[in-house]
Amino acid sequence: xxxxxxxxxxxxxxxxxxxxxxxxxxxxxxxxxxxxxxxxxxxxxxxxxxxxxxxxxxxxxxxxxxxxxxxxxxxxxxxxxxxxxxxxxxxxxxxxxxxxxxxxxxxxxxxxxxxxxxxxxxxxxxxxxxxxxxxxxxxxxxxxxxxxxxxxxxxxxxxxxxxxxxxxxxxxxxxxxxxxxxxxxxxxxxxxxxxxxxxxxxxxxxxxxxxxxxxxxxxxxxxxxxxxxxxxxxxxxxxxxxxxxxxxxxxxxxxxxxxxxxxxxxxxxxxxxxxxxxxxxxxxxxxxxxxxxxxxxxxxxxxxxxxxxxxxxxxxxxxxxxxxxxxxxxxxxxxxxxxxxxxxxxxxxxxxxxxxxxxxxxxxxxxxxxxxxxxxxxxxxxxxxxxxxxxxxxxxxxxxxxxxxxxxxxxxxxxxxxxxxxxxxxxxxxxxxxxxxxxxxxxxxxxxxxxxxxxxxxxxxxxxxxxxxxxxxxx
Ligand code: SF4
Numbered sequence: 457x458x459x460x461x462x463x464x465x466x467x468x469x470x471x472x473x474x475x476x477x478x479x480x481x482x483x484x485x486x487x488x489x490x491x492x493x494x495x496x497x498x499x500x501x502x503x504x505x506x507x508x509x510x511x512x513x514x515x516x517x518x519x520x521x522x523x524x525x526x527x528x529x530x531x532x533x534x535x536x537x538x539x540x541x542x543x544x545x546x547x548x549x550x551x552x553x554x555x556x557x558x559x560x561x562x563x564x565x566x567x568x569x570x571x572x573x574x575x576x577x578x579x580x581x582x583x584x585x586x587x588x589x590x591x592x593x594x595x596x597x598x599x600x601x602x603x604x605x606x607x608x609x610x611x612x613x614x615x616x617x618x619x620x621x622x623x624x625x626x627x628x629x630x631x632x633x634x635x636x637x638x639x640x641x642x643x644x645x646x647x648x649x650x651x652x653x654x655x656x657x658x659x660x661x662x663x664x665x666x667x668x669x670x671x672x673x674x675x676x677x678x679x680x681x682x683x684x685x686x687x688x689x690x691x692x693x694x695x696x697x698x699x700x701x702x703x704x705x706x707x708x709x710x711x712x713x714x715x716x717x718x719x720x721x722x723x724x725x726x727x728x729x730x731x732x733x734x735x736x737x738x739x740x741x742x743x744x745x746x747x748x749x750x751x752x753x754x755x756x757x758x759x760x761x762x763x764x765x766x767x768x769x770x771x772x773x774x775x776x777x778x779x780x781x782x783x784x785x786x787x788x789x790x791x792x793x794x795x796x797x798x799x800x801x802x803x804x805x806x807x808x809x810x811x812x813x814x815x816x817x818x819x820x821x822x823x824x825x826x827x828x829x830x831x832x833x834x835x836x837x838x839x840x841x842x843x844x845x846x847x848x849x850x851x852x853x854x855x856x857x858x859x860x861x862x863x864x865x866x867x868x869x870x871x872x873x874x875x876x877x878x879x880x881x882x883x884x885x886x887x888x889x890x891x892x893x894x895x896x897x898x899x900x901x902x903x904x905x906x907x908x909x910x911x912x913x914x915x916x917x918x919x920x921x922x923x924x925x926x927x928x929x930x931x
Pocket of ligand 1: 638
């Protein structure tokens with residue numbers, strides 16, 4: 457049995473309701489299915505709740521624009537008279553969305569290119585992203601996956617779920633599965649339960665996570681039954697998606713409380729958005745309010761180069777300035793990692809202000825958030841090999857082809873070449889007496905890579921056993 461107080465009815469007072477819905481009975485308002493069935497998406501429907509601008513009306517009537525749907529609950533957070541309301545800008549299109557911009561792409565993170573089976577993105581060594589639906593409770597104007605999200609014809613079939621799960625089953629390096637979409641929390645409860653049960657049955661899957669904006673768009677979906685269901689699959693983590701402190705309502709706080717009492721650790725991912733949250737002071741308020749409801753700020757994303765998002769993008773320097781204004785100025789719990797998700801598909805790249813001013817052998821000069829400059833004296837007798845015997849007790853997980861700079865530091869490689877590097881530098885010339893395949897040993901650094909012995913060991917005399925022979929029993 458879950459430690460969630462499952463018997464409690466969802467009777468928290470309703471604070472967040474636009475006048476248009478004042479007569480809706482509380483039980484209906486707090487019913488997530490009613491909220492989904494009564495979403496707004498046309499000029500007429502939205503015009504009953506919000507004073508739409510001409511630009512918004514044009515965009516809402518345009519053909520081929522990314523889907524619009526807004527739950528009555530989330531629409532109630534919008535200031536009906538303020539076209540620059542930060543909640544409004546996230547979900548109501550303007551005609552600026554139709555303006556193309558340099559470098560925009562349909563699939564800017566090359567997710568579909570990096571999917572071994574439809575809907576499964578295997579980008580990092582030990583984890584996968586599993587897209588389980590293309591549907592959401594409401595639709596964000598900057599959505600990275602607008603190429604498929606909102607389009608029911610693009611949604612994933614049972615056969616594709618099977619292929620995703622089979623890939624995970626046969627790939628033991630995957631220890632962490634993140635369910636996303638679309639939003640997994642709008643799936644039929646039984647279907648989500650079935651997917652989680654199948655993942656939990658895979659012995660090498662240690663962690664299951666969900667990325668969901670439902671607690672923000674539709675907090676009433678976080679029912680006691682939902683919390684009981686996910687608590688069967690621990691360790692189960694969740695990242696929600698709040699961009700502005702206006703979204704942190706009593707309803708969201710109550711939903712977060714239900715989840716954390718069910719043992720689900722909560723993080724937040726937000727996207728840095730022009731005119732919405734591109735301010736040190738607003739971000740500080742956001743992250744502090746998140747921590748108050750026990751949600752740890754996890755990532756702050758640079759807005760992707762995705763079609764339709766041009767007017768919501770900021771410079772990267774704005775993100776660095778925001779981290780400068782958070783780190784040290786508020787608790788470390790409140791500081792997210794600011795990342796640029798690499799266009800073309802390289803994954804998240806953390807970006808932050810530089811706190812290391814200079815270095816010499818034995819000294820590092822650092823600065824703090826106030827500009828105080830200090831020196832850390834490093835030990836000159838530090839032995840990084842002392843840990844090796846402990847390290848040998850932990851089996852390394854394979855990272856084929858993805859060792860990166862760590863591989864250079866650990867001596868697996870001496871350099872990383874871009875594809876075609878050697879051919880470019882051969883300059884079209886033929887092999888000759890100084891440059892041929894047979895001479896490849898000339899460029900093999902001693903002690904680097906698994907086929908090369910450690911040069912220090914080469915320099916040591918081989919230990920002898922009692923019989924005077926060497927102790928290499930393998931021969
Ligand atoms: S909730 Fe997520 S997947 Fe859905 S529209 Fe927003 S960003 Fe896209």
